[in-house]
Amino acid sequence: MILMTALTETAEKIKNMEIRGAGKIARSAAEAMKEEALSIKTKDIKEFNRRMEDAYNILYSTRPTAVSLPNALRAVMRYKADTVEDAKTAIAANADAFISGSENAVKKIGEIGAHRIKDGDTIMTHCNSSAAFAIFETAYRQGKDINVIATETRPRQQGYVTVDFLQKSGIPTTLILDSAVRYTMKKVDLVIVGADAVTVNGSLVNKVGTSQVALAANEARVGFVCAAETYKFSPRTLFGEMVEIEERDPTEVLCNELRAKWPNLKISNPAFDITPHKYIDMIITEIGAISPEMAYWVIKDKLGWELEEAAEASM
Ligand code: RUB
Structure with a gap:
């Protein structure tokens, strides 16, 4: 025991x-x-x-x-x-x-990010990110009239957590299904999401579905911003390693009763996906708003990682 x-x-x-x-x-x-x-x-x-x-x-x-x-x-x-x-x-x-x-x-990300939000903006977010929320809350407190569209975020419905935060803060909120992202994008001025990791080439690892939101934003020419503290930047990617994508339990996707009904059914439940840097307009960090191309500098100069150190940590 x-x-x-x-x-x-x-x-x-x-x-x-x-x-x-x-x-x-x-x-x-x-x-x-x-x-x-x-x-x-x-x-x-x-x-x-x-x-x-x-x-x-x-x-x-x-x-x-x-x-x-x-x-x-x-x-x-x-x-x-x-x-x-x-x-x-x-x-x-x-x-x-x-x-x-x-x-x-x-807090700093909230202040810097709020400058990107204009009065009357509609902002879409995916999953639940405290860094993204800090931006919404700061902009709203500054008196900007904003509306946040939150995706449901299947299968764990983190969108409900986002909705709860937003509603408690008095921020006008709209909840949509994940599958309604592309349809809804025409009403959106800006997308802001959080990060689980930022790789050395400036790509973003975040809740699964983020890359689809980025694609839809790109198609509609809507800006796509990521809010990430610098400790979300991945030193190991400097050494060429990939960020591991968590595969979660199939019961999050389908209940046991239906799984028993289709015993040969395979279920894939990746918790995160990768948004290539070319779909990201800006990463808001506590040291400023940077382009994804600056990820190498953040890992090397701000986090102080050298190639040898990254190699050691990967052992
Ligand atoms: C959470 C998620 C969030 C990031 C950033 O995934 O993808 O966007 O972690 O969050 P999960 P924060 O619910 O699987 O942990 O800005 O709060 O650090």
Whole structure:
């Protein structure tokens, strides 16, 4: 029997999507690492380091696509200490810095992104992104008359979470089916979505269906903007690695009763897809609005990753 600790509880919640969205996953993982470090009783630094490595691996293996998770875990684990006491202090400070940095980044994205929104705009979004929501909320608070069209986002209906946020903030909202995206695009002025990962060539990994929204926006000549904190940029892609697309349980797509009725039916349930950089007009980060082509610079200069380091992390 596996003993449930605060850390395994957080890991379970990330797996079953009680905790979801790349930013929230990263902040919760950082907090769980801090709590784990503070709860370890040993005075032996080697034993402490080993247990922190275990904690890292448990959280790392929860969901594979959002790069914010490994980036957060690595930020927390960037410590060198001879004593357990010093290690705990460093880990707690790293976790707190990551969490407040992440919250400030979302706020800053809201401020920068709101400049892109004009009074009277209709904006389409897909899934539920706190970074995208920060933009809507800031623009609305500035007194801009906006209407947000939210897709339902099958199969987990994250669109309902978006609708709930928007309605609670008083922002005029329209809910549409995912299949109504192209039909509805003619009423849209701008698309804003979040990110689970941005690759070194500026492509976007986000909730499955995002690339279809981008295609429809491109066809209708509607601007397509991504809101992403810089810790969503993927260092491993600098080394040529692909971002893994999570394949989730088939029961999310079809209930057990119907699966039993068609025992030979195969079900594919990818949770994310890739939007090529050529469909993205702009990525709004906390360090400014950048073109997708600047992703290499963000990974190298802002996140400080070199090719050797990316290679090491991929081992
Ligand atoms: C969530 C999703 C969101 C990004 C960004 O997918 O695709 O657009 O994670 O979110 P899931 P945020 O529901 O499968 O986690 O801007 O909040 O970090």
